[in-house]
Structure formats: structure tokens, C-alpha cells
Amino acid sequence: MSKKVNEEVVEEVKEEKAEEVKDMNALLPGATPIEKPTPETPAYEDSIEEARLAFTKKFKVGRRNSYIAMGVLLLLAVGAVVCIGMNGMGWKIAGWSLVGTAVVGMLLYYILTRNIVPNATKEYISVVNYQLNMRNYADNRFTDVSTDKNEKIELADPISDAIFKDLNHIASRNVINGHFVGRSFKVADLGVYSGQGRSRTSAFVGKYISYPNDLHFEGRYILVSKGVAPVDLPTDIEDLVVLSEEDNFVIYGKEGNKPASDLGKDFLESIKKIRVENHLLNVDVVIWGGHTSIYASYDDKIMTLPYQEKYDKEPNEQFANNLIAYFEALALLVKKEK
Secondary structure (H helix, E strand, O other): OOHHHHHHHHHHHHHHHHHHOOOOOOOOOOOEEOOOOOOOOOOHHHHHHHHHHHHHHHHHHHHHHHHHHHHHHHHHHHHHHHHHHOOOHHHHHHHHHHHHHHHHHHHHHHHHHOOHHHHHHHHHHHHHHHHHHHHHOOOOOEEEEEEOOOOOOOOHHHHHHOOOOOEEEEEEEEEEEEEEOOEEEEEEEEEEEEOOHHHOEEEEEEEEEEEEOOOOOOOEEEEEEEOOOOOOOOOOOOOOEEEEEEOOEEEEEOOOOOHHHHHOHHHHHHHHHOOOOOOEEEEEEEEEOOEEEEEEEEOHHHHOOOOOOOOOOHHHHHHHHHHHHHHHHHHHHOOOOO
């Protein structure tokens, strides 16, 4: 995709976003507000562990019942074969009756149980995400926070950011909308991919953050904070040059641009202070005039829901602290409201 096309897509997305946030205090239709925890609210890790235990119990009971049902059907099938193979019309009638009983029983079992595990899974995911969101957006600077289980991030958004090349597939969940110090934001669990079939590869898996800025400059900047073993590095950088490189922090931009002047030293220092360690694997920040996105790569401890092991809150605590640091940095790129 050419840079001219990318810039046109960016402008189209900006126009669409402007329409979406005309009424900044309106809750999205069908959205569920995320409440702030109170002193009486149970610890989120306890609520998640309780939900995990209830879900695993339902799953194990469902699996046990499936084994029992399969065993009964197998016995009926064996009995049917034996009876049909016997001499005498009575035996054959009994055998075919067993076949009919097995078929009817199988259909009834399927009808009665087909939604039990899927519904339990959806309920579990909903409970866990709500508890995590209530913890992660507890800071009072987050307002009007809500989530809609049906909302997804559009592929046009990461494409317009022009940070990863040849994207053709996207997966998102737990999309959060809200305001931070009066400006609308969007956060989601996101995966973006390129290629087809067996050659499909992931360009990014982690937390996606979108937030406005009040900057004016040509082109875009991409800031990269690398971990020990960098992952999800930007690939759509052919039109950019390295403007600054210090340790594992790299700034890409249009040749001749001055990041300290365009973005501000305070913002750059705030991003550099976010330590890429433990469960945080890499941070990519792409900045256009008017729009900023953060692509923060995290490991499975944060990106997957707890199932077999007891829930450990430590990974999410790191993300919750990172989240505040991201937004405190992003807030430096917007004008203070009077």
C-alpha cells in the first residue's frame, strides 16, 4: 500500500471518528458501563478465581456426562448388533428398536446439551473481562468507561496507522470505550495478521490503544521500545528513517523532522520510562497529526484467560500500571481543557 493511499485512509478514518464522538458523553447502544470498585467490592482476583472454579466444574461435569452418554450409546449399539444377528423375528425387532432408541437418545442429548458449554464459556469470559476492566479502569481520570461485546476493531484502523505491512486479517475482543481527562479513547485486545493459509503470520498480538492528539506536523512518527527479545516490530517503515536510537528505544520519522520539537521532550521521556519487561514484550507508538495509537505486545499470561491454574493477579497488575503510564504520556499530547 502506497503512502498516498495510507494518508487518504487516515483522513477517511479521522472523519469517521469525528462523527462517532460528536456526543462524547453518549453511551454506545448496547454497551455495558464499567463501574468503579468501592471499598465493599470483593477483590477482583477472588471474583475471577471463583468464576474459574465454577466454569471448570461445569466443563468437567459436561465432559463426564458426554462420556456416560457415549458409553450408553455404545452399549445400545452393541446390543443392537447382537440382537439383529440372532435368528428369529423377535430378536431382529428388538435389535432395530435398540437402534431407534440410540438414534433418538443421541438427538435428544445433542439438543439438550449443545449450548451448555458454549453458554458457560461466554458467561465465564464476560465475568472475567468485567472484573479485569473494573480493576484496570478504577482510576478516576477514566470516565464514561463501557464495553460492548459485539464491537470489533476494524481492519482499516491498523492499516491507516501505517505501522505493519500487508495486513489482511484482524481479531479483536473486549473493546473498551471511555474518556481520559476529557478525551475519548478506545482500548482492545487485538491481533493483526498478514499472509494466507499456512503462510499467515501475526504482525501484532497485544493491547491496542487509540487516543487523539493536538499535534500538527507532516508524515508520522513511530516510537519503538524493545524488550530483550523484540517481537511485533514495525514493518511499514520504508518511507521513514531512524531519527534517534538510544539503547532499546528507537524513533522513526520523516527525514528532517524533529521529534523533540513535534512531540515534546516530556512525552518522549514518559514513553521511554515505561519498562519493557516481564509480561510486556514490546511497545510501538504511531503518531499522526491528530491521532495516536499504541500497540503494546504482551505474553499469554495477560492475553489469555485463566483456566487450569489458579488465577494470579500479578500479570494484570503490571498491565493496569502500564495502562496508567500510557495514558499519562498520551495526555501530554493534548491541550489542557480550561
